[in-house]
Structures are given as C-alpha cells and as structure tokens.
Amino acid sequence: MQTVPLCRGGTCDLLEVTLSHVVLEVSSVWPPGSTLELEVEGTLGVKVRNCRKVSAPEAAPRFRVEGRWTGLTRAQRSALHLDLA
Secondary structure: OEEEEEOOOOEEEEEEEOOOEEEEEEOOOOOOOOEEEEEOOOEEEEEEEEEEEOOOOOOOOOEEEEEEEEOOOHHHHHHOOOOOO
16 A cells, blocks of 8 residues: 555545556545546546545544546656556
C-alpha cells in the first residue's frame, strides 16, 4: 500500500493500482463523476466511479473510492511503480 498526498490537503492510501484504474481510501466522500486530485509528479486526476464508506461507526470516517486515471504521464507512472516491464 502506498500513501499519496491529496492536492486539497490530506493523504490517501492506494489499495489497488493498474495502468488504467485505481482503488484508494480517503477520509472524505467523493461523489461519482467528480475528479479527485493527487500530488504525484504534479497533479494527477482520478475520475470517481464509486465511493462507499468502509470505516466502523465509532472510527474516523474512511471511504473506498474506485476510479480511473486522467492524464497519467510517464513520470507519474514511474513514481507509482506502474512501468511496463
């Protein structure tokens, strides 16, 4: 699992990562259709497909977000260890 900073403050945990899609966990809700922005070699967008709460009621809120990369560059692929080998 890799932790990445968000552009609007805070961090997210990358749970599943492929060249086209990503599953991550964040502390705020992101509605479907919105774009979550990560700070990885600049700004990297994630177009949100699905968001659901995964934390226990007494714990701090955590949300599992599924989406696809938007504008993924070679430098960002390398930083996320997504290089094709």
